[in-house]
Amino acid sequence: MPRTLFEKVWQPHIARTYGTRDLLTLDRVFLHDMTSLPAFETLREHNLPVANVARTLAVIDHTVATAPGRTEETYPVMAPTVRSFRREVTERGIPLIGLGDPAQGIVHVVAAEQGAVLPGMTAVCGDSHTCTNGALGAIAFGIGSTEIAHALAYQALWLPRPKTLRVTVNGVLDPRVSGKDIALAIISRFSTDGGTGCAVEYAGSAISALSVEERMTLCNLSIEFGSRIGLIAPDDAVFSYLEGRPRAPKGAAFDAAVTAWRGLASDDGARFDKEYSIDAGSIAPMVTWGTSPEDAIPVNGAVPELRDARDQSQRSRWERALAYANLQPGKPIQGTPIDVAFIGSCTNARLSDLRAAARIVDGRKVAATVRALVVPGSSSVKRQAEAEGLDRIFRNAGFEWHESACSLCAALGPDVVGRGKRCASTSNRNFENRQGPGSITHLMSPPMVAAAAVNGAITDVRTLA
Amino acid sequence: MTEKLASILGIAVPLLWDNVDTDALVPAAPHKKINGGGRDRLREILFYEFRFDAAGRPKPDFVLNDPQFAGAPILLAGENFGCGSSREVAVWSLRDFGFRAVLAKSFAEIFEQNAYKNHLLPVTVDTATHARIVAKLNCFPQQAIFIDLVERCIAIGGATIGSFRADEMGLEMIVNGMDEFSLTARHVADIQATQRRLAETWPWLAT
Numbered sequence: 001m002p003r004t005l006f007e008k009v010w011q012p013h014i015a016r017t018y019g020t021r022d023l024l025t026l027d028r029v030f031l032h033d034m035t036s037l038p039a040f041e042t043l044r045e046h047n048l049p050v051a052n053v054a055r056t057l058a059v060i061d062h063t064v065a066t067a068p069g070r071t072e073e074t075y076p077v078m079a080p081t082v083r084s085f086r087r088e089v090t091e092r093g094i095p096l097i098g099l100g101d102p103a104q105g106i107v108h109v110v111a112a113e114q115g116a117v118l119p120g121m122t123a124v125c126g127d128s129h130t131c132t133n134g135a136l137g138a139i140a141f142g143i144g145s146t147e148i149a150h151a152l153a154y155q156a157l158w159l160p161r162p163k164t165l166r167v168t169v170n171g172v173l174d175p176r177v178s179g180k181d182i183a184l185a186i187i188s189r190f191s192t193d194g195g196t197g198c199a200v201e202y203a204g205s206a207i208s209a210l211s212v213e214e215r216m217t218l219c220n221l222s223i224e225f226g227s228r229i230g231l232i233a234p235d236d237a238v239f240s241y242l243e244g245r246p247r248a249p250k251g252a253a254f255d256a257a258v259t260a261w262r263g264l265a266s267d268d269g270a271r272f273d274k275e276y277s278i279d280a281g282s283i284a285p286m287v288t289w290g291t292s293p294e295d296a297i298p299v300n301g302a303v304p305e306l307r308d309a310r311d312q313s314q315r316s317r318w319e320r321a322l323a324y325a326n327l328q329p330g331k332p333i334q335g336t337p338i339d340v341a342f343i344g345s346c347t348n349a350r351l352s353d354l355r356a357a358a359r360i361v362d363g364r365k366v367a368a369t370v371r372a373l374v375v376p377g378s379s380s381v382k383r384q385a386e387a388e389g390l391d392r393i394f395r396n397a398g399f400e401w402h403e404s405a406c407s408l409c410a411a412l413g414p415d416v417v418g419r420g421k422r423c424a425s426t427s428n429r430n431f432e433n434r435q436g437p438g439s440i441t442h443l444m445s446p447p448m449v450a451a452a453a454v455n456g457a458i459t460d461v462r463t464l465a
Numbered sequence: 466m467t468e469k470l471a472s473i474l475g476i477a478v479p480l481l482w483d484n485v486d487t488d489a490l491v492p493a494a495p496h497k498k499i500n501g502g503g504r505d506r507l508r509e510i511l512f513y514e515f516r517f518d519a520a521g522r523p524k525p526d527f528v529l530n531d532p533q534f535a536g537a538p539i540l541l542a543g544e545n546f547g548c549g550s551s552r553e554v555a556v557w558s559l560r561d562f563g564f565r566a567v568l569a570k571s572f573a574e575i576f577e578q579n580a581y582k583n584h585l586l587p588v589t590v591d592t593a594t595h596a597r598i599v600a601k602l603n604c605f606p607q608q609a610i611f612i613d614l615v616e617r618c619i620a621i622g623g624a625t626i627g628s629f630r631a632d633e634m635g636l637e638m639i640v641n642g643m644d645e646f647s648l649t650a651r652h653v654a655d656i657q658a659t660q661r662r663l664a665e666t667w668p669w670l671a672t
Contacts, residue, residue: 021633035552226573
C-alpha cells in the first residue's frame with residue numbers, strides 16, 4: 001500500500017492509540033525562554049523528572065535585547081524570566097544555548113544549524129513555528145506549555161492524528177520571487193485555515209528547486225495556513241545541508257542514514273485526504289495589506305474592495321483591517337510609505353535571506369524617514385554574513401546591524417515598532433499590535449523589505465533588481 | 466484532579482470576529498508588564514488592546530466591557546478562533562476571566578489542544594447551528610445556553626439547537642476531571658518499547 005511521507009514518519013512513532021488520539025513518541029523537545037517556564041511548574045506539580053535530557057535542547061531567543069553588546073540582563077523587564085529559565089534548564093542538566101554561546105540564535109534556526117533535527121524525526125517546541133523543521137523531512141510542530149511538560153516527562157504526546165494535504169507547486173518561479181512569496185500566495189488563495197487539521201506536504205517541481213533555507217521559510221508559514229505540520233520530502237539538497245552539522249551522524253552512520261532517508265518520500269499513488277495546487281509561474285512578489293497573513297496580494301495589485309469579500313464575516317473583518325492599517329480599498333499598495341524596515345525572525349533571517357536583501361541594498365541608501373534593521377537569525381548567520389561583508393553593505397546603506405534573537409517579530413524583547421508606525425517586515429505575523437501596540441505590519445520577502453527600506457515605501461522589488 | 470464537568474449553563478458573550486489570534490487574547494506588551502505576576506493576573510490583560518484605550522481606560526463599545534455580559538461562562542466566537550502563537554496564556558487568561566467554554570465554527574489546533582488541557586471546553590458547531598445560536602441571542606442576548614458535555618448537544622430555552630463536535634479524549638478528560646499525565650504514566654513501557662524499536666531501525670533518532 002503506497003504511503004505518504006507523513007505516514008512513514010508518524011506511524012512508527014505511535015506507542016499507543018486511544019480513541020481518536022495517538023500517543024506519539026518524540027525524538028526532540030526544544031525549549032525557549034518564553035513558553036517553557038510554566039512547563040517546569042507543571043513538572044513540579046506532578047513530581048516528574050525530565051525523561052531524557054539528551055533529546056532536549058534549550059535556546060534563549062524570545063525575550064532578549066538585540067542591540068550590540070547585549071547580555072541576558074540587558075532588558076530588565078524580562079531578565080528575571082531569562083534567569084529563571086537558565087536556572088531551570090541547567091539544574092536539570094538540559095543542554096542550553098544561551099546568549100554569548102557561539103551557536104545562539106532563534107530556536108528554529110539553531111535546530112537545523114546544529115543538525116539537531118533530522119529527516120524522519122518527530123520534534124516539538126512551545127512555539128507554533130516549530131513546523132519550520134519540516135523542511136528537513138521531519139514531523140515538527142508547536143505545542144502549549146502543558147504539552148511541553150508532558151513531552152519532557154514522557155518523550156511522548158497524545159495527539160489527534162491529522163489528515164494529510166498535499167500542496168503541489170509546479171512550474172518555474174521568477175528568480176525575484178522567493179519561498180516567502182509561495183507561502184503568502186498559498187495562504188491568500190486557500191485562507192488561514194485552509195490547512196487546519198492537516199499535515200501539509202509541499203511537493204512539485206518548484207518546491208524541489210527551492211534551496212533548503214527557502215523550504216524552511218515555506219514550512220515556517222504552515223501555521224499561518226492553519227497547519228501545525230508542514231513537510232517536504234528530504235532530497236540530496238537536504239542531505240548535503242546536514243552533512244557535517246555538529247549533531248548529525250558522521251561517516252558510515254551518515255551514509256546509512258541517507259539511504260534510509262531516501263525512502264521517506266511519498267510513494268507514487270499515495271493518497272492524501274486533500275490536494276491543492278498552484279502554478280509557480282503565476283506567483284508575483286507578495287505583500288500583505290491587512291491584519292491576517294491571508295490578506296496578501298501581489299505587490300503590483302490593489303487593496304481589495306469590500307464588495308469583493310466572500311461573505312459578511314470576511315467583509316467585516318476587512319473593514320476592521322482597513323481601519324487598523326489605515327488604507328483605502330481599491331488603491332494600489334505600492335507607494336504606501338513605511339516607517340520601519342525589519343529583516344529578521346525564524347521565517348527569514350538565514351544567510352541566504354541576508355544575501356538576497358543585501359543584493360538590493362548594495363550601493364543604495366535607506367530613505368531618511370525609515371528606521372531599518374537587520375537581526376540575524378543566529379550568531380552563526382551573523383558571523384558568516386560579516387565574513388562575507390554583508391554587514392558593511394547594510395551599515396553603509398543606513399541599516400542597524402543587531403545581535404540574533406526574535407526581536408521585532410514577537411516584540412517580547414525591548415524591540416517594538418511603535419504606535420501608528422508602519423513596518424515592512426520579513427516576519428510571519430501581521431496581527432494587530434503584533435510588533436508592539438498600535439504597530440502596522442506588512443509581510444514580505446527580504447528583498448522586498450530591502451526595496452521598501454531604500455524607497456521609503458512599499459516597492460515592487462522587480463523595479464530595482 | 467480537577468472538578469468533573471458534565472454541563473455548562475450560562476449566558477454567552479458574542480464576539481463573532483473570524484481569526485481571533487492569541488496575540489489579541491494576550492498581547493505581548495501587557496503580558497511583559499505582569500510577568501512574574503503569575504497566572505492570577507491574566508484576567509487583567511485578556512483582549513487588552515481591545516478592552517482598553519492607549520491611556521488604559523476601558524473602551525465602552527467593546528463587548529467584554531458590556532455589563533450585561535458580566536460573568537458570562539461562554540464566549541461565542543466566529544471562525545478559526547485562537548490562531549497564531551502557541552502561547553497557552555491565551556487559554557489561562559480566558560479561564561481566569563471566567564470562561565468555561567468557547568463556542569466557535571472552528572478553532573486553531575494548538576489553541577484547541579491547550580483548551581482541553583485546561584478544561585476550557587472548545588465547542589465546534591457547524592455553520593447552521595452557529596447561525597441558529599446567533600439568531601436566538603440577537604433576539605434575547607441574556608438567554609442562557611445549556612451545553613451538555615455528555616450528550617454533546619446545545620440547548621437554548623429548553624429547546625435543542627444542535628450538536629457539537631469535540632475531540633473524544635479531550636472531552637472525556639473534562640467530563641471525568643482528569644489530565645493526561647496519569648493516563649500516560651500507565652503507558653511508559655509502550656513508549657520505551659517504541660523508542661527501542663525505532664532506534665534499531667533508525668539509529669540516528671537515538672542520540
